[in-house]
Amino acid sequence: MTKLRYLFLSAHLDDAIISCGDYISKLVQEGNRVTIATVFAGENPFKSLSMLARIIHKKFNLGSEVMSIRRSEDLTAAALLGADCVHLNIPECIYRRNPDFSPSYRKLEELFRADLSLEQPMIEEVIQQLSAAIHLAEYEQIYVPLGIGRHVDHLIVRHAFERWMDTIDYAYLYKIAYYEDLPYKHYQLDVNWKTDLANQFVVTAICLSRVHLIAKIRAIELYKSQQRLLWNSRFSMYKQMLKNTRTSADENYSNKDRKYRFNIYINKRDKIRMKAGEISD
Numbered sequence: 328m329t330k331l332r333y334l335f336l337s338a339h340l341d342d343a344i345i346s347c348g349d350y351i352s353k354l355v356q357e358g359n360r361v362t363i364a365t366v367f368a369g370e371n372p373f374k375s376l377s378m379l380a381r382i383i384h385k386k387f388n389l390g391s392e393v394m395s396i397r398r399s400e401d402l403t404a405a406a407l408l409g410a411d412c413v414h415l416n417i418p419e420c421i422y423r424r425n426p427d428f429s430p431s432y433r434k435l436e437e438l439f440r441a442d443l444s445l446e447q448p449m450i451e452e453v454i455q456q457l458s459a460a461i462h463l464a465e466y467e468q469i470y471v472p473l474g475i476g477r478h479v480d481h482l483i484v485r486h487a488f489e490r491w492m493d494t495i496d497y498a499y500l501y502k503i504a505y506y507e508d509l510p511y512k513h514y515q516l517d518v519n520w521k522t523d524l525a526n527q528f529v530v531t532a533i534c535l536s537r538v539h540l541i542a543k544i545r546a547i548e549l550y551k552s553q554q555r556l557l558w559n560s561r562f563s564m565y566k567q568m569l570k571n572t573r574t575s576a577d578e579n580y581s582n583k584d585r586k587y588r589f590n591i592y593i594n595k596r597d598k599i600r601m602k603a604g605e606i607s608d
């Protein structure tokens with residue numbers, strides 16, 4: 328059987344596996360090759376840390392080699408699922424600074440209500456690094472975060488990818504799919520995500536089973552530094568991941584085989600044909 332290749336874009340060193348680790352496990356089990364490309368995997372380019380970065384680092388409990396440890400956590404978690412990784416060299420938002428050296432983000436809340444118009448240079452940088460590192464033609468499908476929760480780095484990844492797509496062959500539009508951002512979907516702070524972020528797509532359900540969920544949970548456990556930041560305890564992570572399978576279940580899946588549905592969001596065919604110039608507005 329010919330191996331098909333699948334690409335998952337991840338804002339940070341954990342997002343793709345927390346959100347889609349179960350689906351990645353299924354793709355690999357079926358004999359496909361999966362690559363996870365993490366955009367904000369670079370080092371802090373400055374010697375000092377902002378107050379916000381210091382607070383977050385304390386939660387990581389990693390000492391000084393924060394990003395190299397996080398990259399190795401990612402490699403280990405991806406290897407457990409049988410996926411490989413690409414790490415781009417761009418610093419995440421807590422390390423970025425304005426031209427006057429002040430931190431771009433000073434408070435945690437600011438990460439979730441950013442003005443994307445101020446992030447245009449970063450979007451350009453992401454397009455440039457993505458297009459240098461990724462050869463789209465190799466992939467059967469490319470999965471992109473919807474941006475649920477509106478974390479600035481997640482939105483930058485989505486916008487950069489879409490801007491990049493606008494400049495190339497429309498044929499790639501058939502390959503693009505979006506995924507729901509976990510754990511943010513379950514914080515339930517982004518009540519309008521369906522209309523704001525997913526209205527233009529149709530939902531397709533992939534059938535997964537308990538074995539895929541277990542593989543994902545085992546992989547998430549390997550992101551040790553992230554657990555204190557994202558969940559109160561390991562148990563609350565288990566509970567949330569289990570809840571996610573229930574909220575996305577329907578009567579056809581919640582049977583004794585413990586199957587559940589994993590939603591992906593794809594462009595409506597009309598929209599693709601419109602972009603291709605086959606039909607007009």
Ligand SMILES: [Zn+2]
Binds near residue numbers: 338339481
């Ligand atoms: Zn993230």
